[in-house]
Amino acid sequence: MDAFASLLDRLYFTQGNLAKAALVKDYLARTPDPDRGYAVAALAGSLNFAFFKRSTIKEVVDERVDPHLFALSRDYVGETSETVAHIWPENPAAPRLDRLPALHEVIDRFSAATRAEVKEYLVLLLDSATSEQRWALLKLGTGGLRVGISARFMKTILAQFGGKDVSDIEALWHGISPPYEELFAWLEGRGPEPRVNDGLAFHPLMLSHPVEESDLPSIAAGDFAAEWKYDGIRVQLVTRNGSARLYSRNGDNISAAFPELVVQHSGVAALDGELLVKRSGEIGPFNDLQQRLNRKQPSKKLLESHPAHLVVYDMLQDGPDDLRALSFIERRAHLEAWHRARHYDQRLSLSPLLDFTSIASLTDLRARADRSSANYIEGVMLKRKDSPYVAGRPKGHWFKWKRDPLSVDAVLMYAQRGSGKRSSFYSDYTFGLWSDGQLLPIGKAYSGFTDQELRRLDSWIRNNTISQFGPVREVARHLVFEVAFDSVHRSSRHKSGYALRFPRISRIRWDKPAEEADQLSVLQPLVQDSITAGVGSDIQP
């Protein structure tokens, strides 16, 4: 694994994506199978297990290194893996390998080993490695590789390496597994494109462009279909005779997180849609979905309280037929027929087509999304009726027109220290609106400030602290923030009775007196509740 270790080391220090991609491609070109495939998996985060625990590292180092010297060193270096990598003393009496085993061998040995064997093998490798290699081994082994390569970026690199399109890689990614030997054979022109033979392949998505003012004239009502733009996450459901798979927009298999959507689908199909959560028969806001997105394996309780729901809006495969070359309208007919046959299925609903005859009625629709729509709608989508389904972001086919963010002027009430790089700053703020001469909190936001603004704000907070409890400071009610947000909801969690969705601080109003900040009552007409909203019925199947 020495080549992999030097790759990791270089990636760790390298700044630009271009240079990172060059390093990985060079590694792939020089490294034989199956090692390079495992390296790809490790970097892209698809090796989902740890070889050993942090506590195991501590145990083996305690047996080898004077604890006082280790403590002095750990203090100086600031990080345990690196300290162990540097400090690990060779033991001339201990067995040693002439060179480190290949990456695949290391992975095989660790995954087959018992607890006791893990420790023994770890020590053998540490004894046989350089400091740089030990660091890579410890990072790899604890699953803590952070060298700036995301799964998505890795697919791009592989595409460049083989002169392919990234959507081709995405299409087969979920169907292949480490060490990806057939993928490399294809990328190097030595073999055919890997056949994803379980019939549950991901189809790369067609994406939309935001509507620009200048696009409006080219949007003729008769040429386009309109739908709501849902505030969930984009997913693809692929079914084949009883089995099914759910993919995220990048082709990651997320079936395990949404088991209720992947069971018992008859026939063969690939559907494009939006994942949401339905509570007591009503589709809930993004917050509800967030509960599910945080869990890779949901508990039974969560499955019951927050069942997943899929709003379908396109169909790419119907039985033996690939529909992607057909027009939107033709695909829509397939989709409606497919849904009709399953209208009883509470997990599914069909995204309705919205009536729109002119730009004016379009603007109207968008305004409905702005002011009164259910809280899982964030705008409208426009799709050319004659568009085929083209992977990527082709121009002129699909547009999204999100509603404008709303905003209020609120007063800063509490500040809390941030975490990570900004942990020394107060970068986490709670703010409120006036109600009968009193401020009631309506939300909390992190800053999106420049460091300079943050420093100024930080010193303002220190100088205006009224009381302090733990990491939180309560400040004098003097400073006004302009807070933008996507929507308002009723909330029993806040004393004010309201909660903001996606609040963010758009400006600090150093100039504005706190008395002139907004009253709580301005939120009343903006409230969106799925239960009372009129358009909610448009979406029910």
Added chain:
Amino acid sequence: MSHPKEWMSVRPEGLYCSAGDFYVDPVRAVARAVITHGHSDHARPGHGEVIATAETLAIMGVRYGSGFCDRRTPLDYGGVMDMGPAKLSFAPAGHILGSAQAIIAHDGGRIVVSGDYKRRPDPTARAFEAVACDVFVTEATFALPVFRQPSVDAELIKLLTSLALFKDRCHLVGVYSLGKCQRVMMELRRLGYVKPFFVHGALIKMCELYETLGYRLGEIVPVASVEKASLAGEIVLAPPSALSDRWSRNLPNVLTVMASGWMQIRARARQRMVELPLVISDHADWDELIATLKDVGAPEVWITHGREDALTYIAAKLGYRARALSLLGFEEEDGE
């Protein structure tokens, strides 16, 4: 016999030998100074008489101009000089060109002030020689067990590999102007690098001195004399301070490299935005410090600039009497 502690002491000016009335590496101007080597925290201008190796005197001349002291007294390795009743001699320290350990013998006692030293081969410095003594004065720049340097070849091969992979990027290498610069150049020549080295103006004079003294550095071209775009894919050497300043901004598609013992600590390399850290040091690492205590075998060890806690601790464990000498004015971090 008398123990060195009876005729050696720490004064505000630095380490003082009362038997011979002179200082070793004083931080203020004194009448008589013994200088172990040319780095600026050891060799300062303005003394009356300076006793040093001929190379160190030449280096000081280049750095400070010919009037850096009133009288220069060269002393070769192995030569002996009477300093009143005491005797002074030099042994190689392996640190940089001309670096010496000062050996002071008096009344049957002997102390070795090693200055800065390392134990690894360096084509520009005579190898360290262990000299038996009663008191060994050691540096502690890298005195933590995490400082354990890889081989110079392994580090420089990283640079050559990167040059082969990133053919359009100017590899800007941060090196201390005295010692590190010329050592890196000679080692790269030994590994077969034949293209010119492009250098920052601050490195030129010292490289010329090395050439004059017979060290073959190969073709050296001042960066100022060439079209900047032509530096893509070349090695450019500059002092560390120039890595992030304006000077480097005109270079094409820079890949920042730094050769220093401090590069072992990842956070430090990242802090300086170094993309290719090369752990190449002219100081003893942890293993070398301990090996040196054993090779010299002095029952008493005095520890100067650096992280003395770990070294004091391990020296005591190994059975040596160890104490920290608080000398001011020496670089602990980022220095030479």
